[in-house]
Amino acid sequence: MENILKIERIEKYYGNKTSLTKAIDNISFEVKKVNLFAIMGTSGSGKTTLLNCISTIDKVTSGYIFVDGENITKLRGNELNKFRREKLGFIFQDFNLLDTLTAYENIALALTIQNIVPKEIDKKIIKIAKELKIEEILQKYPYQISGGQKQRVASARAIITDPKLVLADEPTGALDSNSSKKLLEQFEYLNNKLNATILMVTHDAFTASYAK
Amino acid sequence: MLFKLAFQNIKKEIKNYAIYFFTLVIGVTIFYMFSSLDSQQAMIKVSQAQQDLIRTLMLMLEVISAIVAIILGFLIVYANKFLISRRKKEFGIYMTLGMGKWNVSKIILLETIFVGIISLIAGLGLGIILSQFMSVLVAKLFVADMKEYQFIFSMSACIKTCLYFAVMYLVVILFNAITVSRYKLIDLLTAERKNEKIKIRNSFISIIVFIIGAIILGYAYWFVTGREINALNVGKELLKPILMGGIGTVLVVWSLSSFMTKIIKTNKNIYLKGTNLFVLRQLNNKINTNVISVSIICIMLFITITMLSSSIAMRNTTQRELNEVTPVDIMLYKDVVGLNEQEKNLEIKDNLLKSNFNMNLLKDIIEIPIYSTYDVALADFLGNDLERIKTEFPKLLFNKNEEIIKLSDYNKIAKLYGIQQYELNDDEYIMTCDFVNMIGVRNKALSDGIAPIKINGKEYKTKYDECQYGFVAMSTGYSNDGLIIVPDDTVLTADLKIRSLFVANYNYNSEEQKNEIEKIFTNKESEFMKNLSNKNTGIVLATKLELIEASIGVSTVVVFIAIYLGSIFLIASVAILALKQLTESSDNRERYSILRKIGCDEKMINETLFKQVAIFFLLPLVFAIIHSIFGIKFAIAIMSGMVSSEALLPSILATAILIGMIYVAYFIATYKGSKNVIKEKNINRTL
Numbered sequence: 001m002e003n004i005l006k007i008e009r010i011e012k013y014y015g016n017k018t019s020l021t022k023a024i025d026n027i028s029f030e031v032k033k034v035n036l037f038a039i040m041g042t043s044g045s046g047k048t049t050l051l052n053c054i055s056t057i058d059k060v061t062s063g064y065i066f067v068d069g070e071n072i073t074k075l076r077g078n079e080l081n082k083f084r085r086e087k088l089g090f091i092f093q094d095f096n097l098l099d100t101l102t103a104y105e106n107i108a109l110a111l112t113i114q115n116i117v118p119k120e121i122d123k124k125i126i127k128i129a130k131e132l133k134i135e136e137i138l139q140k141y142p143y144q145i146s147g148g149q150k151q152r153v154a155s156a157r158a159i160i161t162d163p164k165l166v167l168a169d170e171p172t173g174a175l176d177s178n179s180s181k182k183l184l185e186q187f188e189y190l191n192n193k194l195n196a197t198i199l200m201v202t203h204d205a206f207t208a209s210y211a212k
Numbered sequence: 213m214l215f216k217l218a219f220q221n222i223k224k225e226i227k228n229y230a231i232y233f234f235t236l237v238i239g240v241t242i243f244y245m246f247s248s249l250d251s252q253q254a255m256i257k258v259s260q261a262q263q264d265l266i267r268t269l270m271l272m273l274e275v276i277s278a279i280v281a282i283i284l285g286f287l288i289v290y291a292n293k294f295l296i297s298r299r300k301k302e303f304g305i306y307m308t309l310g311m312g313k314w315n316v317s318k319i320i321l322l323e324t325i326f327v328g329i330i331s332l333i334a335g336l337g338l339g340i341i342l343s344q345f346m347s348v349l350v351a352k353l354f355v356a357d358m359k360e361y362q363f364i365f366s367m368s369a370c371i372k373t374c375l376y377f378a379v380m381y382l383v384v385i386l387f388n389a390i391t392v393s394r395y396k397l398i399d400l401l402t403a404e405r406k407n408e409k410i411k412i413r414n415s416f417i418s419i420i421v422f423i424i425g426a427i428i429l430g431y432a433y434w435f436v437t438g439r440e441i442n443a444l445n446v447g448k449e450l451l452k453p454i455l456m457g458g459i460g461t462v463l464v465v466w467s468l469s470s471f472m473t474k475i476i477k478t479n480k481n482i483y484l485k486g487t488n489l490f491v492l493r494q495l496n497n498k499i500n501t502n503v504i505s506v507s508i509i510c511i512m513l514f515i516t517i518t519m520l521s522s523s524i525a526m527r528n529t530t531q532r533e534l535n536e537v538t539p540v541d542i543m544l545y546k547d548v549v550g551l552n553e554q555e556k557n558l559e560i561k562d563n564l565l566k567s568n569f570n571m572n573l574l575k576d577i578i579e580i581p582i583y584s585t586y587d588v589a590l591a592d593f594l595g596n597d598l599e600r601i602k603t604e605f606p607k608l609l610f611n612k613n614e615e616i617i618k619l620s621d622y623n624k625i626a627k628l629y630g631i632q633q634y635e636l637n638d639d640e641y642i643m644t645c646d647f648v649n650m651i652g653v654r655n656k657a658l659s660d661g662i663a664p665i666k667i668n669g670k671e672y673k674t675k676y677d678e679c680q681y682g683f684v685a686m687s688t689g690y691s692n693d694g695l696i697i698v699p700d701d702t703v704l705t706a707d708l709k710i711r712s713l714f715v716a717n718y719n720y721n722s723e724e725q726k727n728e729i730e731k732i733f734t735n736k737e738s739e740f741m742k743n744l745s746n747k748n749t750g751i752v753l754a755t756k757l758e759l760i761e762a763s764i765g766v767s768t769v770v771v772f773i774a775i776y777l778g779s780i781f782l783i784a785s786v787a788i789l790a791l792k793q794l795t796e797s798s799d800n801r802e803r804y805s806i807l808r809k810i811g812c813d814e815k816m817i818n819e820t821l822f823k824q825v826a827i828f829f830l831l832p833l834v835f836a837i838i839h840s841i842f843g844i845k846f847a848i849a850i851m852s853g854m855v856s857s858e859a860l861l862p863s864i865l866a867t868a869i870l871i872g873m874i875y876v877a878y879f880i881a882t883y884k885g886s887k888n889v890i891k892e893k894n895i896n897r898t899l
Contacts, residue, residue, distance in 0.1 A: 078813055078815075081811060081812070081813035081814075082813075084811045085810075085811030085812075085813075086811075088811075090809055090810065092809070096806045096809060097806075098490065098493070098803055098806055098807075099803075100490075100493040100494060100496070100497045100803070101489065101490065101493050105489050105490075105493065108484055108489060109487070109489065109490060109807075109810065110810050110811070111484075112484050112485060112486055112487065112488070112489065113486060113487060113807075113810070113811060113812050113816060114811075115485070115486065118480035118481055118483070118484040118485070119480070121480075121484050122480070122484075157810065
């Protein structure tokens, strides 16, 4: 199967000339399409840095990252935003839902900022809500729903734009074990049924065990 | 150490403080400028009457300044309250490190004193500079000439400003101390997330409340403009529309955003476009959590707009009219009704001579008689229209006899005044009237083109089918409520004469001479004046200068107070709006960083922020403008005759420019400030 993500000998240094920290030391790997891929490691091992580099939030010091065949280390300015908006989906540890918006609106926002026709938006949200079993809570606000539900809303937001790659940074970090299990089953479902490629970063072996 | 902390805090919070600081400085500046009015006299040539006026104004300004101080005091306390509450976490950290509440209080105290002293110095400095220019404004308002420039500094105003602001800061310090003493450490540390609760309103209830609010407002609007306003008893009823306006405003603001959200949601093309739904929810949240302050801002802006527009209009009207209605230097009239036979037959000229007046001091002398007859009362003139007008204007004096003047007498005066002279056939008359409200009443009667009146058995019909412009008596405005011109051969016997009118110009070669003559007539205590103008002679007089000063005096005082209060209201309102927006930055920072994470580029982010700030600023203004449309109409109605509609447009424009400038300045500052707050130099810090 073809590669969706290809990392080539990337390095990342933090700091200045007097104190230099090497966060990523020359790593290379590939993620195939429709994969559920996990990167595991202890705190401070550079997982998040790697994720930030892939998500173009941070820049690598050397090496190349290809997403869907495109060298993203060469992207600049608005190309970066466009890339992030269209090719990537994000799931964060602390959900990052907007507290003033309903679940429906939180999911919709990912589409509206891409100027997708309103009719489509409605259809897509209803479809994904069914898949993720969050139809009941679409009109609720984040403070009215549980952590697991929040993360499912966040997942819906991440994949509704049909991204090439979904990046999940400690997705189960703020969830109890039961909710974690449910969420990871959702990930499997997304991966199997909706053909989403998911790259997880976690320090938790249980979560990592869902990778295939 | 505490000093250093306080100082660094100000440096760190400078962006939040900037607008607050700026507002304080302007507050101090305005306060000083208006308090220094007494010293402005040094630069202006003022007459005795104007000096009295300025003294009265100063006394009124004492009261107004107290009101201004209270408003500014509220603003400062309020601003401080949320500047502090935004820093709960910081104080929490100090306290976990072992700093006592008293020391935390001391940090805030130092900060307040620091900001207070600097703003006071800056404000006074600016005030002293600007008060040099204010003399120009004062001179213009008082229609006085400027003397040579001299530096103006009012020690009393300076002390007063310092004193008032010191008291305000003391109150603030007290408030802050109380706030801090109530803090619990646990709340401080968890404060960040709890700062603003999300308030969601039930949309059904919102719609009901909105409709109720709109109905109340509609009724208040109708109450002040939809009915015939009777200026005489409006005072008693005034409380009703004010209360209703206030309640209506609060209700509508309370429900507005939920109501709007509901409506916009039905239009998916707007709702699901770009970041619109985010903007909508942001505003929704902001307005819902600030109902009372947004309502108060609406009302303050409304008062500012209405007060400024109508008072400036009143002034412009007065000034324009004054030149027209005071065409000669002096006017004397003598009401002959009730005088003894001998006095009755004396002309005013005779009275003057009797009082040993040197007639060479006057020129262009004209003296004419004015008549009235029981045959022609207002009721007779109105004829068939009487019943209808009686129900519409029950307060008119229908039994009052109309005033009548002969054509040649009128034309003599008209020629001197430089106004239109008329011609008449021997069975015609002309109704002259320039008092707005009466023109309306009379024109209805004249509209049939006949409107017959009978004098000594002979019938006359109107020459024109509406009132003509004209007057014989000088006054402070268009106040001729009806004067009938009849042909010279009309039989008007001497016993029908009710008044003599005597007009003249001063005969002088120099300003000094002119002032001398003026003094003769204005010194009410002199023997001459006591002899001339008393109960027995029935003579009353008015000079052009007196009329102008009296009239300008009133409107000037009103404009002065309107500008003073208006500018304070305005800066207080926009400062609160700006601070609300800026201090909620930590919530915004988080929300906007989420927008970035899901892929919004900077252009989108800026547009979103711009929309959010702009709508938040505009909403109360739009509201206030709608209120003002009715408010100004009402103000004109109760000041009937004092405001002409032509004078209104420029004054509304002037008000709009003033408000617009301040508004835009604060808006730009707020937008820039908010942009800075949500800017992320390094995005991964938050990830």
